[in-house]
Amino acid sequence: MAKQSTPKLGHIQNWIFDLDNTLYPADADFFSQIDKKMTGFISRYLGLDREKARALQKEYLVEYGTSLSGLMAVNGMDPAAFLEDVHDVDLSMLSPDPLLRAHIQALPGRKFIYTNGSRGHAKNVASHLNLFDLFDGSFGIESADYIPKPRREPYDKFCAVFDIDPKSAIFFEDNLRNLKAPKDMGMHTVLLTSNEDFSHEPAAVRPAGAQGGASFVDDITHDLTSWLGGVLKAL
């Protein structure tokens, strides 16, 4: 079970952050826009009513890691139009957190964004949050040859591309299953939780609730900003 005390992270030289519901709180309910746009796109693309499109979207998410991967594997879809459409969302509901910026800036070593979304999405969102310039690189689904987390291959590619020794790295994620590979590789893992009700999502892919927890999770927090603040004090 995860420890509650502040961990010793003096060995960490690479700080890797998921994007959605990690660099901003899930409580912002921002991601639901993308979720709905995916349903709309699948509905149009496959000529299904919204209910059937949504069921397929979630089925693919469970089975293939992302809905996009299922659409590519099963329906032979070209990813470009999909990624452009679903990431065309209203950013105004997300507010920059100046203290989060200060903390990420103060972390020693390199910082990265690793998202199952597109690199363009990472840039748009992280720029809106006034964080993007702090990162040494971002890795999106195109960078991963469209193989999503939680599959192991893209994590290996990520580390190869940025020359990262996993033992010197820490991984922040809101999706529990995406932390298993980083832990297997030797990274420190941190799960972001929220009080949002995700019971509408399939259990296998549901973001962690406040209870969180799994053997491959080293730490759990509800608040990335204050957690990093504590870590910085302990470094």
Ligand SMILES: [Mg+2]
């Ligand atoms: Mg996420």
